Every structure is written in structure tokens, then in C-alpha cells.
Amino acid sequence: MNTAQAEKPKSWQPELLVGLFISNTPVKLKTNLSAVLINSANNHNIKVINKNTEIVISNVGNRIHVNGHSINCSEMEFRPRNEKELKDMQTQINGKMYRGGVKVIATSSGLSIINIVAVEEYLRGVVPGEMSPSYHEEALKAQAVAARTFALVNRKRHKDSGYDLCNTTHCQVYNGVEAEHRITNKIIDETFGEVLFYNNKLIQALFHTDSGGMTENVIDVWGVDYPYLRAVSEIEKETGAWTLRIPINDFSSKLAAAKHNVGTVKSIKITPLKIGKSTADRTASGRVKEINIQGTKGQTKITGTEMRSIFSLRSTLFEIKISGSEVIINGYGWGHGVGMSQNGAQNLAKHNYTYDKILSHYYKGTTLKRLY
Numbered sequence: 001m002n003t004a005q006a007e008k009p010k011s012w013q014p015e016l017l018v019g020l021f022i023s024n025t026p027v028k029l030k031t032n033l034s035a036v037l038i039n040s041a042n043n044h045n046i047k048v049i050n051k052n053t054e055i056v057i058s059n060v061g062n063r064i065h066v067n068g069h070s071i072n073c074s075e076m077e078f079r080p081r082n083e084k085e086l087k088d089m090q091t092q093i094n095g096k097m098y099r100g101g102v103k104v105i106a107t108s109s110g111l112s113i114i115n116i117v118a119v120e121e122y123l124r125g126v127v128p129g130e131m132s133p134s135y136h137e138e139a140l141k142a143q144a145v146a147a148r149t150f151a152l153v154n155r156k157r158h159k160d161s162g163y164d165l166c167n168t169t170h171c172q173v174y175n176g177v178e179a180e181h182r183i184t185n186k187i188i189d190e191t192f193g194e195v196l197f198y199n200n201k202l203i204q205a206l207f208h209t210d211s212g213g214m215t216e217n218v219i220d221v222w223g224v225d226y227p228y229l230r231a232v233s234e235i236e237k238e239t240g241a242w243t244l245r246i247p248i249n250d251f252s253s254k255l256a257a258a259k260h261n262v263g264t265v266k267s268i269k270i271t272p273l274k275i276g277k278s279t280a281d282r283t284a285s286g287r288v289k290e291i292n293i294q295g296t297k298g299q300t301k302i303t304g305t306e307m308r309s310i311f312s313l314r315s316t317l318f319e320i321k322i323s324g325s326e327v328i329i330n331g332y333g334w335g336h337g338v339g340m341s342q343n344g345a346q347n348l349a350k351h352n353y354t355y356d357k358i359l360s361h362y363y364k365g366t367t368l369k370r371l372y
Ligand SMILES: [Zn+2]
Pocket: 157, 158, 165, 166, 167, 168, 170, 171, 172
């Protein structure tokens, strides 16, 4: 444990606006602290709400009503009276508990309900959903740093909707207080404010479940390049093995539905998989770049990413062959393969890697720094 950092006082931290849901019915709010309603347009306080007092917000012609009365605005914030108490505030939204306060926007599609939450408190509702609290503490710390960095670098991602991040897999799954776990809360505290930088900029701290033995160059997955998202080897190869068997007729018709109509598939050509060996049709890690498929009506070339989407494959790190009346796909890993492998991080932790070493293994050339 890094005692120098643990001894620093827990200070100011950034706020995030997390979009929760849009409601076409009134929404109930209740908080544990004395709160205030603020008109977002002019920052004026509208009224004080006592702690543990339920209020009902409704949308009347895109204007906000509180307990049935108009407050003459379409955007409001529900915050603690003492601004410093945001991290201690907990708000029940229709009975579900979230840390922090709430922003409400009345729109033509309903009331947009947005959680105003300090970053560290947000992470408590995110990290246990991304990695099981039963994992090694060093792997969990690496996950907390990756999730914190991801959240901060992607602030404003949903700015057109009036918030920073959504609460689904599109950004990071966030489930408020009910998702929290004692162990992940402790790990978040122990890495308070720590994020990853490359050339003094926050990094795109992407992660996935299992690399299968080697992570992937980001350019081979999304066609953009970040120097710190490069293919790296794992301690263990051929992890997360999976198999899919599909009758040739089903395989052929699914291909046809995806605009690769070659009739009944007769042959499938790709270099055999060797993890970490690139070829013309495989990437640096051995993931499928392109497969040649020959059928009764013609032939086609199909990318690994397209195959993954058509057949809902766990990864693009696979072998494929025809055997009798079936197509058999044998693969490894789970996810896009870019950045940190969560199962790989667990393996490294078991081999005495500390979280900073785990992070520098997956994010090459980056620096771990405390941002606040
Ligand atoms: Zn999102």
C-alpha cells in the first residue's frame, strides 16, 4: 500500500452528472440532509426542503412542478444546503438510493432524471458491477483506477442531453447505493483520486473481461491509434476457452442475412491460430482480421469483427472449421481485447503484481498520478 498517498487528506473532487432515466410519470425525491431546490437557468435558490421530506416532481407542459405547484423553470437542481456536503448526501429517487443530489430537466419526452454525484461516490456504484469484489485487491485497485480514468476522460459525452455519462454499458453500468460492496468501497478510498496519464493527458482506459492470452492493438479493433493501447502478452495463454457449433445451413443463412450470400458454405480459409503470431489474415495477437468463405454460389471475405457481431462470438480470437454438417468455432477470451484484461489482472495480482504494475503492463508508457 502506498502510505504517502493514503495519508493525504481527502479533499475536493469533481462532480459528475449521470443520466439515470426519463420518466413520464411524477418522480419522488427524498434526501437525508437539508436540501435546496435551485433554478439551473439563473442559479437562484427556489426553496429549502427539510431532510427526510418527500417531494413530488412533475412535468406540466415542459415546466417543472413541485408538489403540484409550478416553480417557473424547466431545469432544476436538488442539492445539499451546504455545498460541501454533496459527498455525504444520499437521495432516494422513486425509492432507489443514490449518493449525491439530482438534476431534473423537463423535456417533451418526459422528466430527465440526472444524478449529481462526486466522482469517488459514483465509482462505488460502478466498480463492483465491473469486477467481482471476490477478485484480488490489487486487481480491484487497477479496476478502480481504470473506471475513474474512463469516467473523467469521458465527461461531457452526453452533453447534448444535459449530463456527462449514462448509466448503461454505453458508458459504465451504474446502479447507485444498492450496487455497493464493503471491499470495493475500501479499494476506491485507497486509490482516492488516482488516474492514468499519457503525455499529461488522461488516457482512454479501456478494459474487457478476458484477452484469451494476449491483448490487442486498438487500431486493429477500431481503426484509431493510441500509443498506450498496444497488444501485450498475458502470463497465461488460451484462457477463457469457448466453443460454438452451428449447422452449416444455419451458418450459411446467417451469413446471407448479413449480406454475405454465398449459397451453402463449402470451405472456410484462414491461417491456423497461434496466439501472438500475426499473419496476413490475423492481427498481432492472432485475432481474426479476415476469413475467406467459399459457397455454392460464390465467395466472400468477412472480417473478424463482423463475424463476432453476426454470430455473437465472445471474441475474435478463434479457429474456425467445417466438420461434417457443422461449422465449429473454437475461441479464447471475452470482449474486444483492448486495454486491461480483468481476468489477466487477476492472474497478475496472484503473481504478486501490485496495481500500479498491473496498470503499466496493460497501458504502456502511462503514469499513475493523483489528480485531486
Ligand atoms: Zn453513455
